[in-house]
Amino acid sequence: MSWPDAGLGEDSMRIHQILLVIALAAGLAPGCAAQGQPACNKVVVTADPEFPPYAWYDGEALRGASVDVVLSVLQAIKLPYELRYVGPFVRVLQTARFGEVDIITELKRNAEREQFLVYAETPIFTNPTSVFVRVGQELRFTKREDLRGLRGGATHGTRFGDGLDEFIEQNLNVEIGPGIKENFLKLDAGRIDYFISPHYPALSHLISSGNEAKYKALKPFAAEALNYVGWSRRSACLHRLAEFDAMLKRHLAGLNSLRLVDEKYEDWRRNPVMKR
Numbered sequence: 001m002s003w004p005d006a007g008l009g010e011d012s013m014r015i016h017q018i019l020l021v022i023a024l025a026a027g028l029a030p031g032c033a034a035q036g037q038p039a040c041n042k043v044v045v046t047a048d049p050e051f052p053p054y055a056w057y058d059g060e061a062l063r064g065a066s067v068d069v070v071l072s073v074l075q076a077i078k079l080p081y082e083l084r085y086v087g088p089f090v091r092v093l094q095t096a097r098f099g100e101v102d103i104i105t106e107l108k109r110n111a112e113r114e115q116f117l118v119y120a121e122t123p124i125f126t127n128p129t130s131v132f133v134r135v136g137q138e139l140r141f142t143k144r145e146d147l148r149g150l151r152g153g154a155t156h157g158t159r160f161g162d163g164l165d166e167f168i169e170q171n172l173n174v175e176i177g178p179g180i181k182e183n184f185l186k187l188d189a190g191r192i193d194y195f196i197s198p199h200y201p202a203l204s205h206l207i208s209s210g211n212e213a214k215y216k217a218l219k220p221f222a223a224e225a226l227n228y229v230g231w232s233r234r235s236a237c238l239h240r241l242a243e244f245d246a247m248l249k250r251h252l253a254g255l256n257s258l259r260l261v262d263e264k265y266e267d268w269r270r271n272p273v274m275k276r
Helices: 010-026 065-076 089-097 164-171 180-188 199-209 238-253 257-270
Strands: 043-046 055-057 081-083 103-107 117-119 125-134 151-155 173-177 194-198 215-217 223-232
Touching: 043 065, 043 089, 055 065, 065 081, 065 103, 065 223, 065 238, 065 257, 089 103, 089 223, 125 180, 125 199, 151 180, 173 180, 180 194, 180 199, 194 199, 199 215, 199 257, 223 238
Parallel strands: 043 081, 043 103, 151 173, 151 194
Antiparallel strands: 103 223, 117 223, 125 194, 125 215, 125 223
């Protein structure tokens, strides 16, 4: 809508000013978003603080392979961003649910999360899940069915993908704990027989806590799921998701993802700090 202001008489100018005030209130003036729709000025990006090499919080900033990729894509499409640490992963999900953050750099897709998240169609990384036991503990594991009848542990808010969540719900006895640390403590005390977790976060906790020699990850992996970039359904910039996804696909096509993950894991191992 244009607002002519030249050649107007006093009465016409007064009418023009009244109309402008009405338009501003309705969000119709130039540069304003439509009523009830905040302007897309920037996106707030966050990540799981305990997920190296994909993402971790070192006490100062979020880092990791998924953080690097998402920020590179946002730069490529010229969408301003703020990288923000918001706390444990459960809180990461809550802030996305309420629209306090726009983007989570990597997580698994499931129906529960799709109630408040829209995912980029292009997967960002593959995330393996392992079964951890105490060193010296005899537990035969060749497939998921071998865990039936045992006491398992998992971390609150974790979703494994690759059909494992449904298998656990229908077939296994798994006790939910608040974090990786607490689950390893329960495993150490013999309260559970195994701890099932995304491989890298659990291994990273053992390294940073100096307990790597006390536990082992069984082979094969219990699941190998795809991770995706999630956008809050309440994001004012959600209309940029298709553009983001197209650039993400192009960016990953020219990237050696395995090398990036290995490099980021080595970065983290040189300074194994991970704060929830």
